[in-house]
Amino acid sequence: MKATAWFRKSLVILVSVLTFGLVTPTDLAWLAEADSLKDTKKGLVEEEGLAYLASQNPTERKEEFNREEFLSGLLDKAEENAFMKFGEKINPKIGDEFKLAILPKMEEAIVEMAEHFPDEQLQQLTITEQPSAGRAEKIFNIYDSLSGKDIIRFHVRQENPPLEGYWFNFHYHTRHDAFATHYDMGKIYWDKNTPPEWTGKQLLS
Template identity: 60%
Template sequence: MKAANWLKKSLVVLVSILTFGLVTPSDFQWLAQAENGKSPKKDSVQEADTQFLHNATSYKREPVKRELFVEEMLKKAERNSYMKFGEKINVKIGDEFKEVILPKMEETIDQIALQFPEEELIQLAISEKPATGRGEKIFHIYNETTNEDIIRFHVRQENPPQKGYWFNFHYHTYHDQFITHYELGKLYWDKNTPPKWADNAYLS
């Protein structure tokens, strides 16, 4: 900026010398007026840029109420569970699952939600598809920002000697790197081997 002012003054002096004083500094008023004419536009652009940056940096995702978070997660948990069961398994254990296991899932999700401030709950999401075949995964709740799991809800098919087949519902948490097995409950299937969990054709 200082260099620009120095250059203007030098130009005025140089022209005055070359024209033997016929052109005076007052004749350069048009230059100052031209500069003044530009400044409002420049200022308005700068002001708009500043306002845009302010809006961009001040934008925040609204925090979600804890009760609403638990409610939404539970809906998705139920949906994922029925998706995993498929028609054959769902017909037999669907009602019992809703009565026995789902309330315990709700309690667990509520306990997890209490571990986070409400403004951070918006970062938590639920995985979309359960594991198929003999995989245990029903759904995971994870942090979308870090992509790290918070809690993993699983179901395992068990066959104790002389007791038939059971579905063992449980979960693991990030607190101990998902090592501990926290049981939610068991549902009896039959003496015969249960079908595999629903395949991707059913999920789609």
């Protein structure tokens, strides 16, 4: 420590002699302090710059896609559309049987469809907002929101075989064969009497 102090004093004296007294010990202290402040400010600017770049990084700002949550949302909306279509007249009679016998097969078909899509394409899929009313078959379609093209269509058809009364036939079609094949999910018996018409969203509002 003593040697270091002696060296500093010697250096100050030497500088004063060489510069003929133009640079004093006070000037040297001020210059050292200025260099120190400059380094500190430079470090702060660099840190702020890095923090800004990190905040602007699209990879960090992009919310991570959760496949399970997305599918869960689709399945919830599928069930909602089905009960919306049944309405207050049909739902009390077939709702429980639909949940037990048809809904699991509907969910299975949606999950199987989703397996054919990577995450970036799956998150573009959406479900139609309302079922068809009257005697129309559509419960809902799942389609590509970018192209507008249907991927899979879920229907229910009212059937009246001779001497059997009325049945509800639940089925779906896929784009893989231009919606030609009829994939059965099951039937639910109604009654000998003609069932009421389906209720669409536009009739509920």
